[in-house]
Every structure is written in C-alpha cells, then in structure tokens.
Amino acid sequence: MDVDRLRADTPGTARVVHLNNAGSALPPRPVQEAVQRHLAREAEIGGYEAAAEAETALARPYDAIAALINAAPGEIALIENATRAWDMAFYAMRFEAGDRILTARAEYASNYIAFLQMAKRTGAVIEVVPPDNSGALDVAALEGMIDSRVKLIAITHVPTNGGLVNPAEAVGRIARANRIPYLLDACQSVGQMPVDVEAIGCDMLSATGRKFLRGPRGTGFLYVRRSMLEALDPPMIDLHAATWSADGEYTLRPDARRFENWESFVAGRIGLGVAADYAMAIGLEAIRDRARMLAERFRTGLRGIRGATVQDLGAVRSAIVTFTLDRLPPPAIKAALSARGINVSVSGLTSTRLDMAARGLEQVVRASPHYYNTEAEIDRALEAIAAL
Numbered sequence: 001m002d003v004d005r006l007r008a009d010t011p012g013t014a015r016v017v018h019l020n021n022a023g024s025a026l027p028p029r030p031v032q033e034a035v036q037r038h039l040a041r042e043a044e045i046g047g048y049e050a051a052a053e054a055e056t057a058l059a060r061p062y063d064a065i066a067a068l069i070n071a072a073p074g075e076i077a078l079i080e081n082a083t084r085a086w087d088m089a090f091y092a093m094r095f096e097a098g099d100r101i102l103t104a105r106a107e108y109a110s111n112y113i114a115f116l117q118m119a120k121r122t123g124a125v126i127e128v129v130p131p132d133n134s135g136a137l138d139v140a141a142l143e144g145m146i147d148s149r150v151k152l153i154a155i156t157h158v159p160t161n162g163g164l165v166n167p168a169e170a171v172g173r174i175a176r177a178n179r180i181p182y183l184l185d186a187c188q189s190v191g192q193m194p195v196d197v198e199a200i201g202c203d204m205l206s207a208t209g210r211k212f213l214r215g216p217r218g219t220g221f222l223y224v225r226r227s228m229l230e231a232l233d234p235p236m237i238d239l240h241a242a243t244w245s246a247d248g249e250y251t252l253r254p255d256a257r258r259f260e261n262w263e264s265f266v267a268g269r270i271g272l273g274v275a276a277d278y279a280m281a282i283g284l285e286a287i288r289d290r291a292r293m294l295a296e297r298f299r300t301g302l303r304g305i306r307g308a309t310v311q312d313l314g315a316v317r318s319a320i321v322t323f324t325l326d327r328l329p330p331p332a333i334k335a336a337l338s339a340r341g342i343n344v345s346v347s348g349l350t351s352t353r354l355d356m357a358a359r360g361l362e363q364v365v366r367a368s369p370h371y372y373n374t375e376a377e378i379d380r381a382l383e384a385i386a387a388l
C-alpha cells in the first residue's frame with residue numbers, strides 16, 4: 001500500500017490526525033469531487049436533469065456494493081443510513097407472542113430499541129446470547145438456545161464501542177442449519193475488512209457510507225438475499241418501491257429496491273459508489289491488515305501509559321480502540337486531544353447499554369485508525385495521552 005499517495009489523496013490528513021473513522025472517516029478526493037461535481041450540475045441544469053445525465057454513475061453504487069460484499073446488484077437497496085436500512089429489514093418481519101429474537105450483548109442501541117418496540121407490540125421476546133471468555137458472542141451458547149420459536153438472529157459484526165469482532169460466519173452456519181433468518185449489522189466492518197455475505201451466510205446486512213467505507217454522510221445500504229425477498233413485507237412503500245398497477249392494486253418491485261424510497265441524496269449515492277470502488281481498488285484485506293496493525297500499535301502504547309486502561313474485548317480485534325484514563329473523564333480526554341488536532345470520539349453507556357453496564361462503564365474514549373493513518377500519528381496521539 002502506498003500510504004503517501006493515499007494520504008495525498010485525502011486532503012484532511014494535512015490538517016488533522018483523524019482517529020475517528022468509526023464515527024465518520026475522511027473521504028478520499030475522488031469521493032469528495034464526485035459529490036461536489038454533481039451538486040454543481042444540479043445547480044447549473046436542474047436536479048432531475050443532472051440525475052438523468054448521471055445515469056451511469058447512479059447505477060454504479062449497486063454494482064460496486066454488490067461486488068464489495070459478494071452479492072448481486074438486485075440484492076442491494078440504497079438507504080440514507082445504516083439504521084434505516086436495518087429498520088427496513090427488521091420491521092419487514094412478522095413476529096407473534098412468544099417468538100424469540102436472539103442477539104448479542106454489544107448490540108447497537110437503535111437495533112435494541114427496535115427489538116423493544118417490537119416486543120411491546122407483539123409479545124416477541126428478546127434474548128441475549130452470552131459472551132464467551134473473550135467477550136465475543138459465544139457460538140456454543142447460541143447453538144444451545146436454538147429452537148423452533150427462534151424467528152430471528154440479529155447481531156452486530158463489530159460493535160460501535162470496542163475492538164471485538166463477532167464470529168459472524170459461525171453464527172451464519174447455525175442460522176442456515178436451522179433455517180433462521182439472520183440480520184447482520186455490518187456498519188463498522190464494511191470498508192474496514194472483507195465482508196462476504198456468502199461466506200457469512202447472512203440473509204440481510206446493513207451498513208453506512210460515512211464510516212470505514214469513506215463515503216459521504218447521509219448514505220447507507222441494505223443487502224437482502226434474493227431468496228429472502230418475498231418473505232419480507234417492506235414496512236413502508238412508495239411509488240418507487242411499488243407501482244400503482246390498477247385502481248385497487250400495487251405491485252412491489254422485484255428487487256431489493258422495494259426497500260428504498262424515491263427521493264434521495266443523489267450526489268451522495270454517486271459518492272457512495274465511488275467510495276466502494278475506491279476501497280476495492282486498494283483491497284479489503286490490505287485495508288484490514290493495516291488498520292489492525294495501527295490499532296494494535298495504539299493498544300500496545302496505551303498499555304505502557306500509567307493510569308490508562310484498554311477496554312477492548314474479543315479474541316479477534318478490529319481497528320476500534322477503546323480506553324479510559326484513571327483520573328480524566330472521556331469527554332475531557334477527547335477535548336484535550338482535539339485541542340492538539342487529534343480527533344477521537346466518546347462512546348457512552350446508552351449506545352451499547354447491555355455491554356457497558358455489564359462492564360461497569362459509563363463512557364470510553366474511542367480511537368479508530370484507518371489505513372491512511374500513519375505510525376507517526378499513532379505515536380503522536382499516544383504522546384498526547386501520556387502527557388494528560
């Protein structure tokens with residue numbers, strides 16, 4: 001990987017040490033330019049006219065994302081963020097009293113809140129698969145929980161609040177063997193590491209554009225396996241998702257775009273396609289290896305700082321590093337680093353309540369390097385932390 005070239009292609013690296021790629025990454029120049037070019041065309045010739053002119057670029061995100069996750073273009077829906085993408089799949093399922101939804105301890109708040117609403121509406125029950133010794137989902141425990149009342153397995157691949165990678169493929173084998181629908185929140189893993197829906201065996205997968213994929217804000221996507229499409233009834237439909245085919249009838253689109261809605265951030269969609277192509281041109285394995293190497297360097301450095309505690313769980317670690325300092329609360333650490341041009345974020349209890357509460361944590365600092373960061377930047381952040 002030619003890191004110097006990739007940094008030259010990322011204007012933000014000249015200004016900040018950006019260790020907040022789990023929040024929103026610095027976009028590469030081609031993404032930024034594609035968005036700006038389209039916005040300019042909208043202003044010059046009109047929004048519909050600019051979209052008509054950009055037909056090829058607008059078709060690209062479906063093909064690019066399909067290639068990125070080893071799906072077919074007809075299995076991809078472009079949706080404004082990962083949460084709505086996930087919602088469109090989840091709320092398309094039908095639950096009855098006593099149906100079981102299995103999830104993992106570090107499930108993302110928005111997903112869990114949706115489980116709670118569904119439980120309230122239908123009497124479905126939410127059950128949390130316990131973690132193994134490493135903190136990741138315990139695959140044997142999951143297997144032991146399976147019965148005919150399990151209607152959905154929904155887990156997060158890489159939690160928002162820490163470095164663990166859940167065993168998504170092992171979960172997929174259990175879901176497939178028992179014919180249970182499997183919804184994977186891949187918001188933090190897409191763009192950070194290879195994600196292959198065939199290897200994982202998930203039926204539905206959601207992700208966002210702006211995080212490790214380096215796309216524009218306000219973009220995301222949903223994958224729905226073709227064999228699953230007819231079993232799902234989209235919770236909301238419009239004249240794009242369906243056609244008003246006779247006075248008293250509508251016909252749903254045959255592909256995953258039945259989960260989309262008509263109006264969207266067109267420039268963002270174009271940018272999302274560029275971002276997916278950009279990631280694939282670099283290679284997701286190379287991206288994963290370098291991002292993990294930088295994260296591991298960060299963890300090692302933190303362990304050498306008195307009063308610092310690395311809070312990451314998991315046997316397999318992602319590029320998300322979380323930590324605390326004995327005498328300084330996470331928001332103060334974030335502010336102090338920000339004053340030195342270093343971007344990190346704070347992850348709080350209410351984003352992943354079950355996991356944080358079980359570990360007695362209110363807040364952690366989250367530092368999330370990407371492949372375009374450097375060893376020198378990691379060391380600069382570590383020096384700044386040590387000085388605190």
Ligand SMILES: *Cc1c(COP(=O)(O)O)cnc(C)c1O
Pocket residue numbers: 081082083084108156158159160185187188207208209220
């Ligand atoms: C950020 C995040 C989301 C939400 O993504 P949005 O695009 O903000 O809706 C979902 N799940 C996880 C694990 C996340 O980290």
